[in-house]
Amino acid sequence: MRSPTRKPWGCAFNEFVTVNAHSRSGWTNPVSGLMLLTLVGMMGCEVATKEEVATKEQAAAQEQVAIKTEVVTKGVATTPDAANKIEAEKETGTPDNAASTLTSTDDQTIVSSSIVTGLESLTVPDLRQRLADGELTAVAITRFFLDRIIAMNNLGPRLNAIIQTNPDAIAIAQELDRRFAATGPTGPLHGIPVVLKDNIDTGDAMETTAGSLALLGHRATNDAFLTARLRAAGAVILAKANMSEWANFRSNDSSSGWSSVAGQTRNPHVLDRNTCGSSSGSAVAVAAGLSPLAVGTETDGSIVCPAGINGVVGIKPTVGTVSRRGIIPISHTQDTAGPMAKTVLGAAMLLEALVGYDPRDRGARRFPTPVNFMPDTQTLDLNGTRIGVLRSFFGSGKYPGVERIFTSTIETLTDLGAEIIDPVRIDSTSTLRDAEFAVMKFEFKAGIAEYLGEHGNPNNLATLADLIAFNNANATSVMPLFGQNVFTESEAMAGLSDPAYQTALEGSALLVRRAFSEAFSEHDLDVLIAPVNAPAWKTDWVHGDRFQLSSSSLAAISGNPSVVVPAGYISSLPVNIAFIGPAFSEPVLIQVAYAFEQTTRAFQPPRFLPTLETEQ
Numbered sequence: 365m366r367s368p369t370r371k372p373w374g375c376a377f378n379e380f381v382t383v384n385a386h387s388r389s390g391w392t393n394p395v396s397g398l399m400l401l402t403l404v405g406m407m408g409c410e411v412a413t414k415e416e417v418a419t420k421e422q423a424a425a426q427e428q429v430a431i432k433t434e435v436v437t438k439g440v441a442t443t444p445d446a447a448n449k450i451e452a453e454k455e456t457g458t459p460d461n462a463a464s465t466l467t468s469t470d471d472q473t474i475v476s477s478s479i480v481t482g483l484e485s486l487t488v489p490d491l492r493q494r495l496a497d498g499e500l501t502a503v504a505i506t507r508f509f510l511d512r513i514i515a516m517n518n519l520g521p522r523l524n525a526i527i528q529t530n531p532d533a534i535a536i537a538q539e540l541d542r543r544f545a546a547t548g549p550t551g552p553l554h555g556i557p558v559v560l561k562d563n564i565d566t567g568d569a570m571e572t573t574a575g576s577l578a579l580l581g582h583r584a585t586n587d588a589f590l591t592a593r594l595r596a597a598g599a600v601i602l603a604k605a606n607m608s609e610w611a612n613f614r615s616n617d618s619s620s621g622w623s624s625v626a627g628q629t630r631n632p633h634v635l636d637r638n639t640c641g642s643s644s645g646s647a648v649a650v651a652a653g654l655s656p657l658a659v660g661t662e663t664d665g666s667i668v669c670p671a672g673i674n675g676v677v678g679i680k681p682t683v684g685t686v687s688r689r690g691i692i693p694i695s696h697t698q699d700t701a702g703p704m705a706k707t708v709l710g711a712a713m714l715l716e717a718l719v720g721y722d723p724r725d726r727g728a729r730r731f732p733t734p735v736n737f738m739p740d741t742q743t744l745d746l747n748g749t750r751i752g753v754l755r756s757f758f759g760s761g762k763y764p765g766v767e768r769i770f771t772s773t774i775e776t777l778t779d780l781g782a783e784i785i786d787p788v789r790i791d792s793t794s795t796l797r798d799a800e801f802a803v804m805k806f807e808f809k810a811g812i813a814e815y816l817g818e819h820g821n822p823n824n825l826a827t828l829a830d831l832i833a834f835n836n837a838n839a840t841s842v843m844p845l846f847g848q849n850v851f852t853e854s855e856a857m858a859g860l861s862d863p864a865y866q867t868a869l870e871g872s873a874l875l876v877r878r879a880f881s882e883a884f885s886e887h888d889l890d891v892l893i894a895p896v897n898a899p900a901w902k903t904d905w906v907h908g909d910r911f912q913l914s915s916s917s918l919a920a921i922s923g924n925p926s927v928v929v930p931a932g933y934i935s936s937l938p939v940n941i942a943f944i945g946p947a948f949s950e951p952v953l954i955q956v957a958y959a960f961e962q963t964t965r966a967f968q969p970p971r972f973l974p975t976l977e978t979e980q
Contacts, residue, residue, distance in 0.1 A: 483508045484653025485969070488556060488710035491656060495544075495555050502537035502544070502555030506600050509557045510534075513603065513654050521635055521972045525648035527562050527626045529603045531569050536600050553717055554598030559649045559658040561642075562604040562625075563611060564588050564701065565690035570601075574692045575609035575623025577842050578834045582822035588690025589722045590659065590701055597717040602655055605645030610851075611666060612642040613694050613808060614835075617846040617908040620644055620670075624842045628903060631674060632970035633936055637900035638909065640673035641666035643704070647674040650704045651970055657714050658704045663694045663804065665916035667702045668928045668942060672896035675930045675938030675967060677711045677957075678704045680916075682947045683923035684729035687722035693811035695804045696727050697873055698920055706967060708929060708958040712737045715950065731948050739951075739958035746959055747781035749952075752788035752887055754894040754944070759913030763898045766913060766939055769932035770895050773941050773960070777893070780959055785887045790879050790918055799871035800921050805854040806865045828855050845905050876921040884946055891956050892918075892944040896928045899937035919944050927953040930966040935976055938968075 483491070483505060494500040510529060517526045530536075540555050549555075560566065563574045565584035573579040587595065594601065609623040621629035621644035629644045631637040632652040639648055643660025647670035650658050660667045662680050671678025683700045693699055703714035716737045721730045753774060761767065778784055813827045825831055832851050835842045858864065883889070894915035901910040919926040924947055931941040941960070943953045961967075 480504045480508050487707050488656050502540040506533050506537040523630050525629050525645040527604045527606050550598035557602035557655050558599045559603045559605050559655040561646050561660050563692040573625050575607045575625050577624045589687035590718050608642035614848045615846040620909050634973045636975045638903045641669035643670045647671050650676045661701045663698045664920035668916050671928050672940030673900045678928045679711050680926045682925045684727040686718045687725045689725050695807040708961050712954050739955045744959040749782045750890050751782045752889045752892045753786035754892045755787035756789040757915035765934040766895050769939050790883050799868045802868035806857045809854045880922045894942050896940040896942045899934045925950045927957040929957045929961050
């Protein structure tokens with residue numbers, strides 16, 4: 365495969381993108397209220413291959429300034445010229461009427477949220493209490509976060525974490541305020557904004573694209589099962605988050621957080637660092653205070669890694685307890701959605717809203733008994749809790765800074781009364797990982813055809829083969845950085861009735877579940893702990909992702925839950941710790957994670973540093 369090299373300013377767009385962008389309707393820019401085109405790239409980057417650079421270097425130098433193009437993130441961005449104008453107006457304090465408009469709903473203009481400030485630092489319980497006390501309204505909170513998205517997502521540090529805002533968000537908040545005045549709160553998330561990853565259906569004006577231009581214009585008729593549960597809980601569906609295109613399942617050379625719809629998501633701690641995993645926009649939205657809550661999805665690591673790299677709390681639930689219906693799939697045996705928040709309490713509140721038995725999900729699972737996910741906030745005592753220290757994971761022992769944080773974590777848990785069993789080994793071999801990947805490729809081919817068919821074959825795409833053909837026909841805009849080898853490998857797989865599929869399942873999921881169960885039984889464990897991540901690497905469009913450490917596979921392949929919490933920092937970059945348990949052990953994991961979080965208070969808000977002076 366050819367290795368791409370980035371040139372400043374400019375994105376290549378083919379005729380398909382231009383025609384579709386001009387024909388679309390319903391996208392309101394929150395800054396100007398104007399209908400904007402939906403184009404590709406991260407704030408104006410042009411990509412050329414290394415071979416092209418050699419022959420075009422002189423021409424590129426002459427044309428560099430002239431290549432600027434309109435670059436928008438759907439529903440929230442503006443052109444570079446307009447963005448620069450608005451930034452200048454903010455600095456001088458003389459914005460015009462159009463520039464001061466944040467969004468428009470039912471002909472009502474929302475102006476700057478200067479009346480309500482600082483909500484990005486409040487926790488979900490804080491927001492709930494202020495709503496209950498009448499100090500805030502759902503409309504005020506929603507307006508604030510829409511304003512915050514404009515200020516931080518496409519202006520300021522330009523995080524590129526949000527693909528589109530919900531044009532109905534203010535109307536939803538207004539209705540919630542009317543209900544509150546009449547009968548009280550609608551549900552446990554009454555008036556709380558939530559951002560959804562862009563592979564989760566919303567039966568509204570927002571699109572569901574999985575970050576791919578192939579699905580540009582695709583609007584689901586119905587809510588995903590989890591989306592409907594969030595609405596019933598009183599949440600305001602605020603926006604869709606940018607993500608790794610096709611959940612990082614198109615190519616082995618992909619850059620996490622990059623999509624052909626919206627470009628590269630940026631790490632709010634250090635902007636040139638990667639955001640990890642496919643739920644990158646969801647994690648950045650929470651870390652940067654664009655929303656108090658977000659939902660991500662994971663097949664292997666795409667909740668826990670972005671939560672760790674961006675320093676927020678993430679929960680990967682027991683697979684099947686959160687419905688996958690209405691989510692663009694990879695693997696029905698490993699996929700799950702899960703919550704992200706700044707605190708364990710916030711994540712637990714969102715998890716309670718998400719969990720629900722859906723008989724139409726082929727892998728649906730019920731909790732054995734009615735369950736309360738909220739931790740006991742009156743005690744941090746872990747006496748009687750047996751915690752195993754996992755030492756067999758990718759990158760174990762290789763990073764002194766991570767090892768220091770891990771050692772400190774063990775000491776903290778010991779001080780809280782936990783009994784530590786160190787080490788516990790559950791081997792993860794290359795053979796097992798190969799089997800897991802084979803399962804994903806089998807299941808993706810079948811699952812994506814099923815999703816497309818259930819949604820009326822959007823853009824006349826019915827199969828994985830159709831997606832591959834689309835990408836080939838539109839390679840300039842869809843594949844400027846990396847190809848689609850994973851797509852083609854998946855397309856080469858037979859159906860789920862093939863014996864090779866069952867062999868792969870037995871060599872991955874069944875094997876890991878058995879090893880996991882044996883380790884917990886042998887040591888009489890309640891919880892396993894392991895680091896989630898090393899410090900974030902620099903985003904690299906030439907070489908792709910540079911994963912240094914990962915402990916996600918055991919919980920991912922087994923389908924067991926994991927709760928990840930900030931534990932420390934290395935040169936301003938977060939490192940999280942994972943609390944992993946057997947199926948349906950979320951209440952135990954949340955209680956232990958809460959005790960750890962409240963004792964360490966490790967979370968730090970991001971500083972939006974441009975870069976680091978020293979390489980990590």
